Amino acid sequence: MLQASESGAGTAGPLAERRAKLSMAWLGVVPFLLFALLFLIGPTLYLIIGAFQNPAGEFTFANLTALFQPQILAAYWISIRISLASAGLGALIGFFVAYAIVHGGLPSWVRSSTVTFSGVASNFAGIPLAFAFLATVGRLGLVTWFLNEAFGLNIYRMGFNLLSFWGLTLTYLYFQIPLMVLIIAPALDGLKREWREASSILGATNWQYWRMIGLPVLFPSLLGCFLLLFANAFGAIATAYALTGSSLNIVPILLYAQIRGDVLYNPNLGYALAFGMIVITGCSNLLYIWLRSRAERWLK
CATH class of the missing domain: 1.20.5 (Single alpha-helices involved in coiled-coils or other helix-helix interfaces)
Structure with missing residues (x-):
């Protein structure tokens, strides 16, 4: 006992x-x-x-049906285009940067420095980023002045405009590329050197290795990263508003006008706009999580 x-x-x-x-x-x-x-x-x-409420607090679908107005649909379409462009370019450039620091044979300090900078730059947005680009490639920016003085190139006479679709896309790339570097580097680490050596022994070319081994393994990660970059750009408001004001009709600026504006003040319509953004970014993030779970099996 x-x-x-x-x-x-x-x-x-x-x-x-x-x-x-x-x-x-x-x-x-x-x-x-x-x-x-x-x-x-x-x-x-x-x-x-x-x-789902009107100003009196009563249940209604009027706010959601108002999202199908031509002006609002155009704002969603421009926002989607900017998000797709910045996500596509950011994913492409960021992938090559990440590959260079992971498998390019560069010194270890290059990778650590790039990752550190990417961690800072991926969170650098809003008014400071807008001011930085205005001071750099604005009409009186340093780079604009230098190109005009040194080479006689006036980028604004050539059609460039920072306060436009491609100007905002270029600005978004400042934080999209570093974010891509941070999230794709672990997936590139998962590419085992033995796979390339085995494919070389079997007579595969570099293109065949990427087409049959590298890209199929990385595809879930690449697509997931693209979706995350898309959601990141779609929800950005501070940078767009500080840079373009109301000159570019995108959803975040239209939402801000509905909630904080004096003329277009309609908070419930602003909530409906935000609800539409939540649905789009939520679907993108859910797909990213699912694709990431599929890709992580190669990292084990």
């Missing part, structure tokens, strides 16, 4: 210790859960509820 009680006490000790560690682990997650509830889940639910 004494031995049995001692055995029970021995097993109860580690079990209680594991439960204590588990409770402490949950305690560490509480700040994140509170932050997500207050600044992500709560505001999202508030926007969704507001999208």
